[in-house]
Each structure stands twice: as structure tokens, then as C-alpha cells.
Amino acid sequence: MEGNRQQRPSWELTSVRNAARLLKEFSRTDRELGVSELARRLGLATSTVHRMLATLAAERLLDRGTAAGSYRLGLAMFDLGAAVAPRLDLHEAALPVMAVLRQTTGETVQLAVLDGLESVYVDRLESPHTVRIFSRVGTRLPATTTATGKALLAALPAADLDARLAGWRPERSTPYSIVDVEVLRARLREIGERGWAENREESRVGVVSCAAPVRGGDGVVIAALSVAAPTARAAPAALQRIREAVVEAARVLSRRLGHA
Numbered sequence: 001m002e003g004n005r006q007q008r009p010s011w012e013l014t015s016v017r018n019a020a021r022l023l024k025e026f027s028r029t030d031r032e033l034g035v036s037e038l039a040r041r042l043g044l045a046t047s048t049v050h051r052m053l054a055t056l057a058a059e060r061l062l063d064r065g066t067a068a069g070s071y072r073l074g075l076a077m078f079d080l081g082a083a084v085a086p087r088l089d090l091h092e093a094a095l096p097v098m099a100v101l102r103q104t105t106g107e108t109v110q111l112a113v114l115d116g117l118e119s120v121y122v123d124r125l126e127s128p129h130t131v132r133i134f135s136r137v138g139t140r141l142p143a144t145t146t147a148t149g150k151a152l153l154a155a156l157p158a159a160d161l162d163a164r165l166a167g168w169r170p171e172r173s174t175p176y177s178i179v180d181v182e183v184l185r186a187r188l189r190e191i192g193e194r195g196w197a198e199n200r201e202e203s204r205v206g207v208v209s210c211a212a213p214v215r216g217g218d219g220v221v222i223a224a225l226s227v228a229a230p231t232a233r234a235a236p237a238a239l240q241r242i243r244e245a246v247v248e249a250a251r252v253l254s255r256r257l258g259h260a
Helices: 002-007 014-024 035-042 046-058 075-082 090-105 147-154 158-166 181-194 236-256
Strands: 062-064 070-073 108-115 118-125 140-142 197-200 207-215 221-230
Touching: 014 035, 014 046, 035 046, 046 062, 046 070, 075 090, 075 236, 090 108, 090 118, 090 221, 090 236, 108 147, 108 207, 118 147, 147 181, 147 197, 147 207, 147 221, 158 181, 207 236, 221 236
Parallel strands: none
Antiparallel strands: 062 070, 108 118, 108 221, 118 140, 197 207, 207 221
């Protein structure tokens, strides 16, 4: 072991090398690891590993795990990976990001595309919680009542949106559904300006969701990524965390698809 150290180049930064070794310990089978286990594997002091973990977490390369004192890879790792393989199929590019988003939020993650005035769910990862949001891939819902649908409508060119809304027949899925075209247009303008959409029990009572647009390599919005949760788990603070995670995940997915 000592001989190996002597053969290392003089320019090598041990701290950087150790951080790289630490990140490589995470895998499909070891998604979450704690300080003691990482210290044992790396042959480093627990205090050193603890400082490394805290630094990597501050840079979003790691996130806190579900178990106390554990860590897992963060969304920024996928952001870095986006620079390596920028032109992937939507499904192929989305699933790793969706998996991390589900781990981060603990809620159901969905990917949808727009078809006319319908939001079509093309990928889905269910929440690990007992109380879940049941649906299935291929489900179609009125775009005006969903977070994904509104995020997609808000990204349309004005002429395209006008053409679609010309034939709109409002559906009141719940008492909270938008059924006035001017109210809808105002809401879509807000969504376009802020970059994310919400659905507060508009498609189903007791369910809220947040969504953000996903862009392809040419910058055009091609899908929307969302997280849905029961209202019982969506207090204001929790909803804000979900919203921030969704916006970040959509940005990472867009990068993986080649958007600068």
C-alpha cells in the first residue's frame, strides 16, 4: 500500500482523489451508504469522511438518504452525466432522473407529453408510501386540469395555443378545475413566466402536483416532469421542496437531452 502511494504523481491532490473514490462507492446495489461504512471501505478516518460527505452534499453531488446518517447520489451527478451523453431517447434519459426525484421527494413521479388538449402520461414511478396516487402509463387527462398539461400548454407558441383553445370544451373534473378561458390564459402566462405549474386538486380531489417543462436539444419543450402527492403529505413546506426538486430535475433531464 505504501509503495502505491510513492508511485503516485506529485501533482495528485489526495483530497480530490478520495472524493472521487467515495462517489464511486455508490452503485445500483449500494444506493445509500453511511459514514462508518464509507470510512471502512475507503480506509479513512470517520471524521475525514464526514467532512467529505458534508462538502459533496453542499455541492449537490450527494443528498441525505432515508436512513439516519446515510447519503445517496444527488441530481447534480446526473447533470454532470448529461455532458457525457447529451442525446438520449426521452425514456432512456428520463428514468434515472425520475428515480432520483422519487427518492428525493418520496412521492409519485410522472412524465407526460401533450396531445391536443390532453396530457398523456408516458412514464411513471410510483411512490413508496402506502397511500399512493394510482394511475398508469398511457393515462390521458385534460391538460387544463393537470400540472404537466398546464406546463406544456404554457410553452406553446401563441398561435398554437389559440388554435387549441378555440375548440376547448371545459371539463369540471373537481370543484377546483378551471373552466373559464380567460382565467386559464392568465394562469398559463404566470406559468410561462415562472417556469413551473401546480395542480391543486384540479384533476382529483385530495391530490396536488407540481410540474416543470422538459426541453429537447433545440430548446423546444417536448414533455413535462411532475411529482404528485396526497394533500395530507403536501403541507406548504413540503410542497415547496417538491417544487424545487421538480424544477431542478426537469433542468437536468433537459441537459441529458442535449439542451444547453
